Amino acid sequence: MPPAPNHKLLAGEVATVLTNFTGWLAAYGETSWDHQSYYAGGYGRLAKRLYYQSRLLGTAAVAPMVFSEAFAPGARRLFHHRIRLPIADAHYAMGFAFLHEATGEVEHLEKAVHFLDVLKQTRCPDYPEYCWGYPFDWVTRFSTIKRGTPLITTTPYVFEAFLQVQRLRPAEQQQKILESIVRHAVTDIRDFKYSEQAKTCSYTPHDEGKIVNASAYRAALLVTAAKFLNNDELLGVAGFNVNFVLETQKPDGSWPYAVDGVRDFVDHFHTCFVMKALAKIYQVTGDRRILKALENGLDYYLKNLFSEDGMPRPFSKAPRLTVYQCELYDCAEAINLCLLLRREFPRVEQTLETVIRGIIKGWVKRDGSFRSRRLKSGWDNVPMHRWAQSQMFRSLALYLREINCRL
Numbered sequence: 001m002p003p004a005p006n007h008k009l010l011a012g013e014v015a016t017v018l019t020n021f022t023g024w025l026a027a028y029g030e031t032s033w034d035h036q037s038y039y040a041g042g043y044g045r046l047a048k049r050l051y052y053q054s055r056l057l058g059t060a061a062v063a064p065m066v067f068s069e070a071f072a073p074g075a076r077r078l079f080h081h082r083i084r085l086p087i088a089d090a091h092y093a094m095g096f097a098f099l100h101e102a103t104g105e106v107e108h109l110e111k112a113v114h115f116l117d118v119l120k121q122t123r124c125p126d127y128p129e130y131c132w133g134y135p136f137d138w139v140t141r142f143s144t145i146k147r148g149t150p151l152i153t154t155t156p157y158v159f160e161a162f163l164q165v166q167r168l169r170p171a172e173q174q175q176k177i178l179e180s181i182v183r184h185a186v187t188d189i190r191d192f193k194y195s196e197q198a199k200t201c202s203y204t205p206h207d208e209g210k211i212v213n214a215s216a217y218r219a220a221l222l223v224t225a226a227k228f229l230n231n232d233e234l235l236g237v238a239g240f241n242v243n244f245v246l247e248t249q250k251p252d253g254s255w256p257y258a259v260d261g262v263r264d265f266v267d268h269f270h271t272c273f274v275m276k277a278l279a280k281i282y283q284v285t286g287d288r289r290i291l292k293a294l295e296n297g298l299d300y301y302l303k304n305l306f307s308e309d310g311m312p313r314p315f316s317k318a319p320r321l322t323v324y325q326c327e328l329y330d331c332a333e334a335i336n337l338c339l340l341l342r343r344e345f346p347r348v349e350q351t352l353e354t355v356i357r358g359i360i361k362g363w364v365k366r367d368g369s370f371r372s373r374r375l376k377s378g379w380d381n382v383p384m385h386r387w388a389q390s391q392m393f394r395s396l397a398l399y400l401r402e403i404n405c406r407l
Contacts (some may be wrong), residue, residue: 004279006353011403013360014396017368018099021393024368025092028383030084030118037080040136044079046170048139070323073373073380084385086122086132087154089115091390093161097168098397102404112165116174119158124148129184130177132359133157133204141262142207149204152189152214153273153281155181156221163228180223185218186237198247199240200259212248213270215241216277221255223281235285242281245274246293253300254316268305268312272333275301279340291344298345301337312317326374329388331355335395339402356399359392 034040039048044065049057068075100108124131131150138145145151153192159181166174191199192209200209201218209215222238225231248259255274256264274303275297304316312330314322338352363371365381370392373380383389 007349010353010356011400014356014400014403015102017360017364018393018396018400019184020364020368021389022099022368022371023392025389028369029082030089030092030385031082032084032088032385033076033080033082033382034085034384036134036136036138037076037384038069039079039139040083041080045137045139045144049144052139052141062287066323069380070375071377073375073382075178077381079265080136083135084118084122085135086119087157088385088390089122090132090154090157090161091394092385093119094157094164095390095394095397097161097164098394098401100168102397102401109165109168112161113169116162116165119161120177124150127184127188129188130158131181131188132183145204149206150184150188152185152201152203152218155184156217159185159221159225163224178225179229182222182229182234185221185225186234189218191237191240192242194259195247197240198243200244201241211258212245212255213257213273213277215244216274220277220280223284227284238281239346242278242287242290245278246289249293253296253298254299254304266304266315266316268327268330270339271297271301271305272330276337276340277331279337282344290292294341295345298341299350302347302351306351309358311358312355324373324375324380324388327388328370328372328392331359331363332388332391332395335399336391339395339398352399356396359396378387389393 015153038044047058047061047065050061052154065079093112096108096112096115100106100112110349119132122135123132125148127150132154133151134145134147136147159178162174162178162181166178189203190202190205191338192202194200201215202209203214219238219241222234225235226238245255249255254266255271256266258264275294278290280293281287282294305313307313307326311326312334314324314327314330334355335352338348338355341348342352359370365371369383370389371379371381372384372387
């Protein structure tokens with residue numbers, strides 16, 4: 001599909017944004033505060049745990065952090081310190097690899113390799129195979145996931161990063177790491193029966209699944225690996241997870257976050273995660289059931305997860321009080337999804353252009369970084385690599401690669 005004339009013009013503006021961003025990143029450094037900074041420290045973990053145990057007492061405990069997010073987001077510096085997260089490093093690796101493909105400049109590929117070298121050092125230390133998670137204890141509704149626990153929502157991004165660089169600059173160690181990641185996804189991540197034809201996979205090696213995007217991530221990783229490694233056995237494992245994702249789609253086309261009877265909200269970036277994974281699987285398998293699910297999902301997505309100005313909205317129906325109107329993460333994932341779907345569904349071209357223009361017009365700061373959130377009043381300007389400086393960098397670099405390689 002040749003790029004539309006407006007995309008040709010827009011690519012020049014995107015190239016300038018990316019150049020300025022790489023300059024900012026070099027000066028700022030590769031650690032940052034995070035979306036979870038409020039809850040990664042001792043007080044935050046205690047307050048969040050109390051919130052899940054007692055809504056009244058917990059509300060009082062988390063109130064200072066909720067207030068800070070809404071009115072003084074810079075105060076997250078008081079709750080935790082700058083860290084680096086593997087999911088951000090993986091996105092930076094992919095972003096620089098895309099930038100190399102878009103421009104031909106070797107230094108961008110060298111930067112991608114640098115981030116892969118970092119990822120080799122930040123793998124989960126207690127597992128024999130290569131896998132990645134968070135560098136902090138993460139308090140959830142049901143348990144506390146200890147730092148260094150593998151997450152099937154993080155490891156696939158690292159797999160993609162290594163695979164992308166492996167295709168550009170093959171290396172024996174990278175190949176071995178890719179194979180190790182696949183073994184982890186098959187053996188450490190567990191399956192649980194959902195129906196006769198479907199299985200839900202665990203989010204970590206220790207839970208019992210039911211989170212939709214987790215199964216979508218794992219299925220996409222294994223289907224991609226099956227093609228790259230010429231191993232059709234992986235398709236059988238992935239197929240049960242694919243069926244789970246297809247069976248949990250609601251009649252209106254949406255996907256709930258989970259099918260555990262508790263977390264049934266529908267939000268923007270988790271919807272993107274599911275649809276991105278299905279799109280990647282469809283590109284390999286050509287499964288027409290997936291194309292139909294994507295068509296229905298896209299109908300819901302475009303009608304319910306965008307505001308009147310054409311920018312992403314966080315939830316179709318917010319399950320709790322939200323202090324923001326629009327999130328950088330949602331914008332980045334909207335761009336990624338549209339780039340994956342534009343061939344089969346040309347109607348996303350307008351959404352793609354609208355979101356990118358919206359980012360360039362209102363979200364790029366003078367120093368080259370991006371705003372993190374548009375709040376109910378004002379902005380959250382604290383740069384957070386995982387939320388979502390790295391994701392936006394990758395999505396715009398992919399856009400530039402897609403446009404430049406088709407000119």
